[in-house]
Amino acid sequence: MQSTAGVQSHEALELLKTRLGSRVVTSGPELERVSRDTSRYAPIGEALAVVFPESTEDVSVALAWANQHRIPVSVRGAGTGLSGGAVAFEAGLVISLERMNHILHIDPVNRLADVQAGVINGVLDKAVREYGLFFAPDPASSETSTIGGNIATNAGGLRCISHGVTRDAIASLEVVLADGSIINTGARTLKNVVGLDLTSLFVGSEGTLGIVTAATVRAKPIPEGTPHTFRASFDSVEDASSAVTAIVNGPIATEVLELLDARSVEIIEEYQSSGLPTTGAATLIGQVVGNEALSGAEALVALCTEHGAIETTVNQGDGLLEARRLANPALNAKGLRVSCDVGVPIGELGAVFRGIEEISRKHDRGISVVAHAGDGNLHPTVEAEDTEEGYAQAELVIHDITRLALELGGTISGEHGIGAVKQQELSWQLSDATRAAQLAIKTALDPHHILTPGRAL
Known part of the structure; x- marks a missing residue:
């Protein structure tokens, strides 16, 4: 009945x-x-x-x-x-929002683009490149993820070290609130101090405060010259981490700086041969842009050698970065789904990798790590049996890694968001008073808590 x-x-x-x-x-x-x-x-x-x-x-x-x-x-x-x-x-x-996938207008003079939320990140980037511009946010899923999704989680990606996160590329938003009312935030100008900064409030709110339906995003001029990418392999992750710290604190600006441990390299090469060296404990991949890109990449390779690199190479263009972009599909193909998204201060990279090795031994579980090393954002993935018990045990490993990141002054999520997966970890980072303040904002905008209830906040 x-x-x-x-x-x-x-x-x-x-x-x-x-x-x-x-x-x-x-x-x-x-x-x-x-x-x-x-x-x-x-x-x-x-x-x-x-x-x-x-x-x-x-x-x-x-x-x-x-x-x-x-x-x-x-x-x-x-x-x-x-x-x-x-x-x-x-x-x-x-x-x-997949049908709301139109680029509404490109304004090359003011370096702006008006887009619906369902526009694919990579599609937008290709469109603005026709005007000598590029869209800086560059998550590894840029060829499939949407602008609205990137805004919802304040996605990062490979170019964060040089251009920041999605929030830094958003000028204004169109948002539908829980009761169906439509509001607009921000402005098309570079400066705007009218009222509260609602744009920043909605970016990263994971659909809990309203639904972003359109955005005005900022584009940047494509750098002159030919980009050059470098790769360096190390016998230890600690040596690679010290090289990262030296690069970040040095005079040469990098567009990208990524780190893959040995297990990640092995998984990528099994998935699709990309020429990554399978010897050594860690591989660093970076890119330099501008008219001095070649000399800059060569100088960074020399710096890596000073910090223990055992093999280095410099290539013209983006070829070496494609191997890094294979990490997520390679891990998914391997069935490795128990992962986390922690961030630590750059100076703690060596400590967090040491700690992850200790956690791996403690639990007798393999852990692979890919990292946006230039901004301290790590994506450890725990190997687990495809059973309920196997996944439960892997979650315990994830919890230990998350606590380690917090002990080092880090965060439980750098770019993937809290969602449902990390809900129980929120209290580890946020005080009761802080969470209460956030829930008060949600209640003001969504009094019946219909939008993504019980997640993110």
């Missing part, structure tokens, strides 16, 4: 269908597809429906409906998130 709640949900859903028609899907493979992201977190029950909005007004209608009927809402871009923030709620509404 159908429950009263079920009947009410069905009747309410018919009202939504009346407003949005075929943009509402209530069953089948499309609903199942958008109910998950790339994380190890799985939906507990079946979602009520998914809405595929084609305009900001569609999002407004969907949220006003969900708010009226107290339906929990999950927000999805391309589903590349690793923290479980986009996973569907049982009897909830999924709002998938």
Whole structure:
């Protein structure tokens, strides 16, 4: 017998269908597809429906409906998130922004682009390059992740060391609040001190305060000259870490500075041969841009040699970086899904790698690490049996790594966000008073807590 709640949900859903028609899907493979992201977190029950909005007004209608009927809402871009923030709620509404994928306008004079939230990061970058510009945020998933998703988690990526995170590239936002009202934040100008900085508030809020439907983003001029990429292999991760510290504190600016430990290199090479050296304990990959890129890369290779590098090379262009971009697909293909996203101060890189080695021995678990070494953001992945017990044990390893990062003055997440996966770790970093302040802001904007409830905050 159908429950009263079920009947009410069905009747309410018919009202939504009346407003949005075929943009509402209530069953089948499309609903199942958008109910998950790339994380190890799985939906507990079946979602009520998914809405595929084609305009900001569609999002407004969907949220006003969900708010009226107290339906929990999950927000999805391309589903590349690793923290479980986009996973569907049982009897909830999924709002998938994948059809809102238009670049609305490019303003090369002011170096701005107006985009809908579903635009793919890499597509935007290619579009602005036609005007001699580039879009600086560069997550490893840039060819598949959306601008809206990058904004939701304040994504970082390979170029953070030189250009900062997504927040640094956002001029203004269009946001739909929980009750369906539409607001605009920020401005197209470089300076703006009118009112509170709501743009920064929504960037990184993981869909808990409102749904970003469009953004005005900042682009930068493509550097003159030909970029040069260098690679250096080390017998110890500590030597590689000391080289990173020397590079970051030196006079030569790097566009990219990435570190892969031996296990990560092995996994990448098994997945697709990319020419990474399989000897040594760590490989450092960096890039220098500008007219002096070649001499800069050669100087950094010499610096790496001073810090113990056993093999080095310098190449023209981006070729060496492609091996780094293979890390995530290689780990996924290997079935390695228990990972974390911690950050530490640059000077603590050596200490955190030493600590991870000790944790690996303590738990007798293999741990592979790839890192945005230039900004201290590490992505350790724990090898685990594909069983409930295996994953549970691997989670204990992740907890130890997270506590280690905090002990070193770091953070439990640098760019992937909290979502559902890291929810229990929030109290390790944030005090009760700090969390209460954040929840007060959420309650003010989303009084019925329909937006991504129980996650991120």
